[in-house]
Amino acid sequence: MAKSDEELTLRQRSPNFPYFGLDVVAAAAPKLYQKDRRAAIPREIAAKHLGYETLNGAGGRLLAALNQFGFVEDAGDRKVRVSLLGERLTHPKNDAERNEILREAVRRPKLFNAIITKYGIDGLPSAPTLKSELIREYGFNPTAADEFQRSLRRTIHALPVDSDVEADGDLELELETEPIPTTLPAKEPLHVGFNVKPQLPSNAQADFVLHAPLSARTSVALTVQGIIGKEEAERLSQWWRLIVEPTVNFWMEADMKKSEETSTQA
Template sequence: MAKTRSPNFPVIDLGEAIADIAEILKKEKRGQFPKEAAATHLGYSSVNGRSLGKIAALRAYGLLEGRGDGLAVSSDAIAILEAPSESEDRREALRRVFETPPMFQRIQSEYADKPSYETLKWWLNKAGFNPDGAEKAASIYLASFDLVTENLGAYKRSPVEPVAEMHSPAARDIEENRIARKWSDTAQSIFGGGGAAKEELAVSVHERVLQSGMLSKQASYRLIVSGHVGEREIERLLKKLEMDKEILADPDPEPEGGDDFDDLAV
């Protein structure tokens, strides 16, 4: 019987990821390098399922950018490793990389403070993780949370941009229409296509459709959001789409026997 695969999640915690990217930076400096070199610096003799899982984790945190033969250590990774320990640049870079993995964002949206191990494990189980995957993912997230808390003090999510001028419904509608037009232009430059989506999906009471359109004759998109969406949120979304595009272009890692944790690779 096939094993249930857990949702994508970094295979290592943020502390281990920072230590790994430090080894890569030591060898490659700020230049570009192939994934084969990255695998070697991470202690592997070849590019395989385990090394690709670690490389994917570094990219999921935003510590590594690019793909294939064009990998590079990110500016956030360099700030974390080289900026003064108390500098705002280092603190903000550390906050950003902690908030980059999509599943980390979902957990942070659900729990403003640090959840208990048992609570988080149960939430992950409900989110689609198998029992073993939920245990490992909970440990990875909580270890990463502790690292950020130790370096930043009491962890708080990045503040939302002030929207005092957006209190009235009319003002919000005008702003969101402007953002939607910008998103439509940018999304089409990434995906191609245009027009209206053919298939309607259910939207909850707290959600709304910001934009929709066609990606091809067989595919369409529908951007469903909740809360305030401004320039900052759109820029973050575009960065995540570019990262997802790079990840999808990578070959799937070859599975290796004896370690279910590869199922959590991003």
């Protein structure tokens, strides 16, 4: 039985691109360097240095992304080594040099360079428009087109704020920022009360919203879009400690001060 065009599209092999964004990859390169410096090591050991038991799945994809961004290089005989660029990333002279390394790395993946050169960092089209272009002009299947966009946009957000990634000509590129919606289409919020254990999604890659009622007049929602892995979970924990806790303490102190002033006036 002949396959439909849609079935053939879903099965076709898409172009290579870094599955992980520059934020994850730039954090992984120093881990390899700290273990073996620039010595050639088997790929399986490199994966273990990065926290993976095998090269299957995420371990192999992360090594491939390190290679595509130029932080590791093939050493032959199924071995890899940290590249000179990866060594510089691990021990930059200053923030300016680190930013320069990131600007160089973002151009290493061929298709990242092509899209950034065409649109600029602050000019990427909408997700549906770019997805259509990736499928029609670059031969992506729909799933891979979505993964490409996720990795590309994460890479852009990993660039320093003052980064000017030079395209062909004198096109200035700036950091792209996108507002995060308060709700996600086709996703029901998960309502969490203080005495109810949160019903977290079984799939760590699923978009979801955690909604916690604080009182009759106030609630808070946590919107998660994309993949939540170890790296993201650690950053969320850091963000909570650095941003949320001080903010909550500020609100509590302000409320206490207001209560004291009310008592004094009474």
